[in-house]
Each structure stands twice: as structure tokens, then as C-alpha cells.
Amino acid sequence: MDIQDKMLLSMIQGFSLSYFLYTSCELGIFETLLNEDQTLSELSERLYIRKDILLRLMNTLEAFGFVKIHDEKYSLQQLGKRLSEKNGKVMRELLLFSGRQCMPYWAKLYEAVHSGEAPYKLIEKQAYFDMQETNYQNYRTFNSMMSSNSEDLDLQPYFETEITPFRIKKIVDIGGGTGNILIKLLKFYKNSFGILLDLQFVETEAIRNLQNYNMENRVKFYSGNFFEPIDFSADIFVMSRILHDWSDEEAIQILKNVAQAMTENSRILIIEKIMPETPKRENTEMYMADLNMWVMCGGKERTLEEFKNLLHLSDLKVTRIIKLAGNESVLEVKKYIINYQEGMI
Structure with missing residues (x-):
């Protein structure tokens, strides 16, 4: 051989x-x-x-x-x-999530390609995230995987670019789960207060996690859906691994809702993988991740140009890109403000 x-x-x-x-x-x-x-x-x-x-x-x-x-x-x-809870929580939780949820959906890939439906739809009667609400075991598995990944995310490259962190007073984490990313930001932005926005069924686990980090007095949990208008203004809105769960049309709807809540000085921190423009052998992990998003929930990973297009259609623009470890980046995004000059129609 x-x-x-x-x-x-x-x-x-x-x-x-x-x-x-x-x-x-x-x-x-x-x-x-x-x-x-x-x-x-x-x-x-x-x-x-x-x-x-x-x-x-x-x-x-x-x-x-x-x-x-x-x-x-x-x-x-x-x-x-490295596959034990004590010494390798990230890999262990990823393995359990893969076995309990991903593998059954991947087994439907052949049928899904021919039907045009995301593989999970050939098994489940509900949308993927609706299923988390109605199936507690599924939610615990998904939340454990996401929480351990968020704990492992190193935002230091982003923090090193900040020169006036004391000016940040309010941070809203959109779909922030149990709050691990928000906690990292609050530890850095020491003068800030946080709002954790997610679905109602997440609240109990979120509050427990905030208490574990002694953050319950600096964060307020609000039940909400990012497909509906957002009632909070903020200096920073956070969207960590949110957009890749959704189609382009759904992602634009989410972004427009956030944009409407922003002021001229607000920014969004979008934490996502950025797909390479052309396939190469060293990027196989990225392309498998992209397929996995479709298999699991009908979503997709996106190139920088695809992100810019979504943002443009939502009256937003990328102002900075900060590379993180593990193929992830922070896209700093602001509202696209049109400054009309006197006499212009």
C-alpha cells in the first residue's frame, strides 16, 4: 500500500x-x-x-x-x-457534541445533497435552535460545547488594540448563551456594565455561570430574540459565532436589528471564522467546518467578501479585523453614516 x-x-x-x-x-x-x-x-x-x-x-x-x-x-x-473533563474539557465536550448530535446528521448527507435540505431537517421536526429549547439533554450538550469553546477563546490580540478601554460603559452580548465571552470583555472593560440577551430557557444556566465568576452585579440577563428589534443601545454589541448559524437572509435580518439599536459611536464585535478565498490543503479544517454548519443547522462559514456584502446590505461596514488563534477573527463593525453636505439632494 x-x-x-x-x-x-x-x-x-x-x-x-x-x-x-x-x-x-x-x-x-x-x-x-x-x-x-x-x-x-x-x-x-x-x-x-x-x-x-x-x-x-x-x-x-x-x-x-x-x-x-x-x-x-x-x-x-x-x-x-486530553479527553477527560479535568484536563481536556474543550476536546471532551466537542467529542460528546459530535457523537450525540453531529454524527447522526452527517449520516444523512447523501440524501440531503439530493433533496437540497440541510441534513438535520431530514431527522428533526423542529429548527435546530428550537430543539434546544424543547430537549434539555440536547441543550446541555450544545451549551457545554459552546461554553468550553468560549472559555478557551483568547481575546488578548483584540484587547491589545484598545487604547481607551475606560470609555466603554455598556456592552450588549447578542445571543451570548451563558455569558463566557461577555465575562472576558467585562474583565477588560472594568468600567462597563453588561447585558446578556438570549432566549428565556437559557437564563437559569446563564445566571449560575455569572455567579460562578462573581459577575451577577455587573450583568443583567434579558430574554429576547435577535430576529426582533433590540431595545438596548450600547458602546459595544457582541455577536460571537452567531451569524454562521444562519442563511444570508437571516443573517441580514439579525444585523439590521442590531444596526437599528446602534448610535454613531457604537460598534459590533463579530467573532467568526473567515473562510479563505480559494481552497487549499492547509484549509481543510475550514471547509469541513463550513459543511458542518450546513449539516447541523443550515448555516455557513463566510469569506471576508461575503461578510462585507452582508454588512453593506445592513448599512454597516468593517472598520478593523483582528486575527485570533484557531482560524477566528474579530471583525469590528460600525454603522455606515452618510454625511450629507449642504445643497445636496
């Missing part, structure tokens, strides 16, 4: 490895081994799995370097630790 066949084989079998790792995580193998080495018999008893089946799982985990066996006891290796 030559190198290209090996590459193809790895890609072809990628789905089975994803399912295998998800199953191992869901079974609790990584968590069980985190604090104490275990024999096969001990693991079998704790996890309620037949020894002959468990042995096949453990052999595979050992072959990939997630665990190591010594003196008949399995120990968790660094790669395995």
Missing part, C-alpha cells in the same frame, strides 16, 4: 475512529482511568462492560496511544487525558 492509499484509507475509516472515541468517552473510560490505574477486570466491573468486548476497546486505545498497560494495569496517557 503506497502513501496515497494509506492517506485515503485513513480518510475512509475516519468515521469509525470518531465513533470509537465518542463511545469510549461516553462509556467513561477516560474519566475512570484519570485518577487510578485499573486492571481489565476492575474496569469491567466499574463500567459494566463484558471483559472480552472491553479488551478489544482497550487494545485499540492502546494502539492509538490513549492508554498504556504495565503490570496488567491500564494507565491513561497524555492523549487520553
